[in-house]
Amino acid sequence: MKIAVAGATGAVGQQMIKCLEERLPQAEIKALASARSAGKVLSFQKQYVIGELTENSFDDVDYVLGATENNITAWWAPLAVKAGAVVVDNSSLYRLQEDVPLVIPEINPEDILTHHGIIANPNCATIIALVAVNALHQRWHVERMIVSTYQAVSGAGMQGIRDLENQVKDPSVPSLAFPHPIAYNLIPQIGGFDEEGYSSEERKMQNEGRKIWHHPELLVNCTCVRVPTMRSHAESITLQFREKPDLAEARELLKKAEGVILADDPKNHVYPMPLTTSDQDLVYVGRLRKDVSDPKEHSLVLFCSGDQIRKGAATNTVQILEKLLASK
Ligand SMILES: NC(=O)c1ccc[n+]([C@@H]2O[C@H](COP(=O)([O-])OP(=O)(O)OC[C@H]3O[C@@H](n4cnc5c(N)ncnc54)[C@H](OP(=O)(O)O)[C@@H]3O)[C@@H](O)[C@H]2O)c1
Structure with missing residues (x-):
């Protein structure tokens, strides 16, 4: 089995190779990136010489894990499919396309x-x-979600990481990945804004949530904020349900939920935080409580955090591939 990683030098691509080494050690990995990186070597458990991604890159591969921006993916993904490979892609290009499944393996593997x-x-x-x-x-x-995100700089790729690393040493270094300095700051903009004042990132949770849950009436109001953490996004979420929830039962459900760890003992300072949730695959949930502003008592509030390069990208992609392989 030969698996190409397109965008292998990026934040997601490098993590994909590490996840493949961990989870599918039998796979042969072909690491691809731009001409700028061709010939460079990536060292993890094994070493990988980066090849330039060209139209002939996919002739000998079975699967391609995509970790490039939309415009680059638009160029290579049709070529990969034409060559007979199956693509699992991380860009937003195909997510809402009708004939393309959008998958979180814990939720909609079928x-x-x-x-x-x-x-x-x-x-x-x-x-x-x-x-x-x-x-x-x-x-x-869930009928409605109100979400505020606290998104790590690595969500903007390797340049986002470099901007924060540089600016904590010298705050006068300009940002290349963000419209403002990110060190000692936070920026309430991820992506461009639409005519109603929402950023592209803020629209994704409703649009993609509806498709993943097969729930066309889902309503989401989201505010996305870039914060000066390196990795692991955190989110404050208010959930309004059709049925009246029970707090104790919610706690029990979260203890057993696939892919989740309940970290909820606030009096002992236990709650989800990026430093404790980084470099692992579980989503931490805590600060679970009733929404005291809902007189009907149909709402709960929680705080969660998870490593967005692993579970939010690379691990989820490799899990999709594992399900695909298991279905053969
Ligand atoms: N970072 C996250 O947390 C995250 C999470 C979910 C989804 N995503 C999505 O995943 C994708 C990759 O994000 P990232 O954060 O890993 O970005 P990144 O760190 O900026 O990496 C981009 C990758 O694309 C490659 N690339 C650029 N131009 C290319 C070209 N012309 N031909 C071939 N390869 C080219 C780069 O190679 P060079 O090094 O050679 O330039 C690099 O390997 C994006 O679509 C992003 O939206 C990211």
Whole structure:
């Protein structure tokens, strides 16, 4: 089995190779990136010489894990499918396309089998949120979510990491990945704004959540904020349910939920935080409580955090691939 990683030098691509080494050690990995990186060597458990991604890159591969921006993916993904490979892609290009499944393996693995050559990995903040709340949704049915995100700089790729590293040493270094300095700051903008004042990132949770949950009436109001953490997004989420939830039962459901760890002992300072949730695959959930502003008592509030390069991107992609392989 030969697996190409397109965008292997990026934040997601490098993590994909590490996840493949951990989870599918039998796979032969072909690391691809731009001409700028061709010939460079990546060293993890094994070493990989980067090849330039060209139209002939996919002739000998079975699967391609995509970790490039939309415009680059638009160029290579059709070539990969034409060459007979199955693509699992991390860009947002194909996520809402009707014939492309959008999959979180803990939630809608059965959708994988409907693919026509391309399977999309959802937005990272959407994956973290939906894994965190899925067990509660299955029990009481989420009608509306109000979300504020605290998104790490690595969500903007390697340049986002470099900007924060540089600016903590010298705050006068200009940002290349962000419209403002990010060190000692936070920026309430991720992506461009639409005519209603929402950023592109803020629209993803409703659009993608509806598709993943097969829930066309889902309503989400999201505010996305870039914060000066290196990795692991965090999110404050208010959930309004159709049925009246029970707090004690919610706690029990979260203890058993797939992909979730309940970290909820605030009096002892236990709650989800980026430093404790980085470099692992579980989504931490805590600060679970009733929404005291809802007189009907149909709402709960929680805080979650998960490593968006792993579970929000690379791990989720490799899990999709594992499900695909298991279905053969
Ligand atoms: N970072 C996250 O947390 C995250 C989470 C979910 C989804 N995503 C999505 O995943 C994708 C990758 O994000 P990232 O954060 O890993 O970005 P990144 O760190 O900026 O990496 C981008 C990758 O694309 C490659 N690339 C650029 N131009 C290319 C070209 N012309 N031909 C071939 N390869 C080219 C780069 O190679 P060079 O090094 O050679 O330039 C690099 O390997 C994006 O679509 C992003 O939206 C990211």
